[in-house]
Amino acid sequence: MILDIKERLGKTKYDIDKSYAHITVDDRICEKCPHHFCVMACPAQCYTMQDGKLNFQYEDCVECGTCSIACDQGSVKWNFPKAGKGVIYKYG
Amino acid sequence: MSDYDAIVVGAGNAGSAAAITMASKGLSVLLVDRSDPPGTKNLSGGVLWGNDLAKILPKWQSEAPLERFIQDKKIGFLTEKSSIIIDFKTKIFEENKVGHTVLRSKFDPWLAKKAREAGATVIPGITVESLVKKDGKIIGVEESGDVVTSNVVVLAEGINPRLAIEAGLRPPLQDWEVSVGVKEIIKLSPQKIEDRFNLSSTSGLASEYIMGNLGELNAGAFFYTNKDSISLGIVAPMERLRENGVTHTYDIIEQFKEHPSIAPLIDGGTVAEYGAHMIPEGGLEMVPQLFGDGYMIVGDSAGFGFSNGLVLQGMNYAFLSGILAGEAAVEAKSRNDFSSSSLSTYKRKLDNSYVLKDLRTFKDIRKVTNNKSMYTTYPKMLESILLEMLWERGQPKKKVREILGSCAADLNVGKLKTATDFYYMYRRM
Numbered sequence: 001m002i003l004d005i006k007e008r009l010g011k012t013k014y015d016i017d018k019s020y021a022h023i024t025v026d027d028r029i030c031e032k033c034p035h036h037f038c039v040m041a042c043p044a045q046c047y048t049m050q051d052g053k054l055n056f057q058y059e060d061c062v063e064c065g066t067c068s069i070a071c072d073q074g075s076v077k078w079n080f081p082k083a084g085k086g087v088i089y090k091y092g
Numbered sequence: 093m094s095d096y097d098a099i100v101v102g103a104g105n106a107g108s109a110a111a112i113t114m115a116s117k118g119l120s121v122l123l124v125d126r127s128d129p130p131g132t133k134n135l136s137g138g139v140l141w142g143n144d145l146a147k148i149l150p151k152w153q154s155e156a157p158l159e160r161f162i163q164d165k166k167i168g169f170l171t172e173k174s175s176i177i178i179d180f181k182t183k184i185f186e187e188n189k190v191g192h193t194v195l196r197s198k199f200d201p202w203l204a205k206k207a208r209e210a211g212a213t214v215i216p217g218i219t220v221e222s223l224v225k226k227d228g229k230i231i232g233v234e235e236s237g238d239v240v241t242s243n244v245v246v247l248a249e250g251i252n253p254r255l256a257i258e259a260g261l262r263p264p265l266q267d268w269e270v271s272v273g274v275k276e277i278i279k280l281s282p283q284k285i286e287d288r289f290n291l292s293s294t295s296g297l298a299s300e301y302i303m304g305n306l307g308e309l310n311a312g313a314f315f316y317t318n319k320d321s322i323s324l325g326i327v328a329p330m331e332r333l334r335e336n337g338v339t340h341t342y343d344i345i346e347q348f349k350e351h352p353s354i355a356p357l358i359d360g361g362t363v364a365e366y367g368a369h370m371i372p373e374g375g376l377e378m379v380p381q382l383f384g385d386g387y388m389i390v391g392d393s394a395g396f397g398f399s400n401g402l403v404l405q406g407m408n409y410a411f412l413s414g415i416l417a418g419e420a421a422v423e424a425k426s427r428n429d430f431s432s433s434s435l436s437t438y439k440r441k442l443d444n445s446y447v448l449k450d451l452r453t454f455k456d457i458r459k460v461t462n463n464k465s466m467y468t469t470y471p472k473m474l475e476s477i478l479l480e481m482l483w484e485r486g487q488p489k490k491k492v493r494e495i496l497g498s499c500a501a502d503l504n505v506g507k508l509k510t511a512t513d514f515y516y517m518y519r520r521m
Contacts, residue, residue, distance in 0.1 A: 002350060005342045008366035009278065010346060037334050043274045043341045043368035063133060064253030064368040066272050066341070069265050078444055081233075082219035084128040091277045091321070091365045092135045092196030 005045045009060045017085035021058045022078070023067065029075035030054040041070035060089045096122045096213075098421050099233055099242040101220050101255060103130035103204040104196075105410035106391025106417075111207040111214075112148045113418025119425055121250030122214040122240065123204065124233070126135060128217030131200020134250070135275060135369040136407060137314045138323040139298050140194045144411035150205060155267055156452070157198040159318035160296025162191035167402045169471035170313070172305045175353035176474050186295065193296050193316045193323065195277075196505070223259045223387075226501065229431075230259070230386035243430040244386055244421050247310050248414065251370040251392040262380035263386065267330040268458070269395065270372030274345045275325030276359035288357065289317055300402050304471025306347065308464045309336055313348045314402055315357070324348065327371055329462075370407065372397040375458060376451040383435040383443065388417040398450055401461045401520055408446050416441040456520045465505070465513055473499045 023046075030036070036054055040045040044060045047067065063086055068078040098114050100107045103125035111123040127133040139162060163185050168177030185191065208214045223234040224239050232241035233255075247256050251270065256262045277403045282293065289297045299315040303326070308315075311328040326344045333341065348354060372378060378395040382388060396409035420438035424430050442448045460466065476499040480490060490498070500510060 003363055005340075008342070008363055011363050012366050013222075034296065035334075035337065037337065040337060040340055041272065041330070041333055043272060045340075045342060051213070051353070062366075062368050063252070063308050064272070064370055065265075066270075066330070066368070066370060068252065069267060069270060069370075078252075078254065080126055080219045083126065083219050084370075087367070088127065088132050089135055089197040089367055090132075091323075092132065092198075092200070092367070 010062045012062065013090055014059070014089055015085050017024040017058050017082055020082055020085070021082045022086065023037060023056070023058050023061060025054070025056045026075045027054070029073050033073050035077070036068050038070045038076070041066050094232070094241040096120045096240070096242040097425055098122070098244045098246060099124065100241060100246040100248055101233060102216070102250060102391075102393075103207070103216070103247035104134050104200060104248055104391060105203065105407050106393075106414035107246065108200070108203040108207045108392055109145070109148060109411045109414030110246045110248060110418040110421075111212040112210045113415050114421050115207060115211040116148070116424040118211075119264045119422060122208075122222060122242065123207050123212045123214045124218040125204065125216050126219040128203040130204040130214060130216040131199045132345050133365045134196040134200050136194070136196050137273065137275065137325060137404060138188055138193050138316045138318070139191055140199070140432075141191050141405065141408045142336055143190055144408055144415060148415060157202050159193040159195060160291070160294060161185070161189040162193065162298045163291070163295035164297040166297065166299035167301075168299070169302045169304050169474055170351055170353065171475045173352060174475045174478075175301075175351070176471070176478065177299070186487070193297070193298065193318050195318060195323070200218055220255060223255050225259065228385060230384070244388065244424065244435065246414075246417050246421070247387060247389045247393050248391050249393045251372055252261070252501050253389075253393040256380070256389060257391060261384065261389065269372065269378040270370045271327045271329045271373045271399075272333065272341050272368065273325055273327045273371050274341050274368045275323060276345060276349075276363050276364040279320065279364045280322055280358070280361040285320070285322070285359065287293070290485065291317065300404060302401055302471060303348065304467055305351065306344065307337060307468060308332060309344070310461065310464060310467045311344055312404070314373050314383050314404065315354065321364060322361060324354075324358070329373060331462075371404070373399050373458070373461070376448075376455045379451065379470065383420075383432060383438050385432045386430055388420065388438050390417045390437055396447055396451070398454065399461060400454065400457050401466060412445055412447055413442065416445060416447075457504040460517050460520050463513060463516075465509070469503050469505050472503055476502065
């Protein structure tokens with residue numbers, strides 16, 4: 001019953017906007033970040049550390065907004081996805 | 093001349109309730125939502141108390157897509173190996189059927205349809221990009237360069253209110269104002285659900301837990317039965333998550349599912365959906381200026397939620413704040429005055445309702461929910477007391493006073509600290 005987060009995210013429906021990232025991060029700020037709390041806080045594993053460097057992808061985002069608060073360094077810029085794009089809950 | 097009397101941004105419970113209230117009184121209303129069908133980005137734990145919904149939709153109990161009425165309500169503590177639960181099952185819930193589990197992606201499109209039937213123009217799949225201001229007054233919304241104007245904008249954006257923040261109507265949210273909620277839907281047959289939880293084909297169970305097995309994360313959990321699925325999840329305060337710094341939010345929910353008292357309840361089920369949503373937990377202190385020239389803020393965007401660790405409510409506050417904002421707009425229309433002073437009736441209505449009364453009554457509740465002992469020491473203490481009282485180990489029995497004394501010593505808590513904690517719980521809860 002215990003599933004890897006990627007497998008769980010695979011159950012959720014999305015209409016991914018391939019041409020627009022609704023969240024962006026500033027690599028120069030992330031490089032100097034003392035905590036990378038986003039990696040722990042994001043429920044959708046959009047933020048990961050790879051070789052000591054922060055890696056971000058918006059495709060699995062469930063639009064909860066947690067990272068907009070978790071990031072206290074001013075790196076995360078959060079906008080709503082364009083019309084109808086992004087997560088589409090079947091149950092909610 | 094504005095395009096509409098009112099534009100409502102967001103088709104959740106608060107937004108649709110506002111739209112229904114205004115449209116049914118003859119106001120021209122535009123309800124926009126960034127998802128299509130409307131409301132399918134919305135997510136809740138899932139228990140809806142419908143007293144306020146009944147004011148605008150008296151037949152909601154027979155018409156709305158509800159899952160199960162709450163007959164059995166449990167609250168309790170989990171420790172690593174134990175669960176201590178109060179199981180409250182009452183005929184009174186069955187006779188009233190006011191609490192129901194819901195799945196928001198079914199419920200919210202229905203509510204938006206009701207807004208349409210009341211006369212509102214409902215346009216899903218519209219992401220409002222900014223609020224339009226003129227002479228300090230909010231006069232409409234903008235999407236891709238197109239401006240639509242209204243006398244009043246009702247902001248029902250939810251807990252992540254980008255438009256209100258960007259327009260300077262509220263400051264960006266901070267750690268202490270929110271918890272992170274993570275949820276899964278577990279498919280399970282109605283037969284299994286009814287047998288496993290001793291339910292009828294329409295009755296349901298709602299459980300809420302304090303997770304005493306996760307140390308100082310101060311996390312709670314919920315477990316609700318739907319018709320053919322379980323809604324379960326965890327709620328963890330952002331402040332504690334940051335302080336902890338090593339726990340992934342997506343792992344906490346799995347720890348809940350693995351707990352020895354939870355795992356058997358979902359045995360044989362399959363994960364059908366994973367989601368997350370923030371929850372307003374800042375109480376009265378996080379409530380922004382609720383109205384101004386040409387706008388009102390409702391629901392989660394206004395910080396309307398209630399949590400004491402064991403009770404978690406928000407949808408009821410969303411309905412009522414939406415209705416009251418709708419009423420204020422109707423009155424403003426009759427005066428043809430949508431200025432800040434005219435819309436201040438919204439705040440007065442809230443002041444006289446349980447929305448702000450509750451937030452005022454429990455303004456110090458965070459001192460209880462922030463108390464780490466509530467999540468660490470006291471669940472363990474309860475477990476120790478019950479083990480002493482209920483477990484025959486061939487040893488001499490102790491009086492309760494002695495048990496308490498030895499538990500306190502084992503857990504290294506002082507009498508004064510415990511007495512103070514309980515005094516404050518008694519005062520604030």
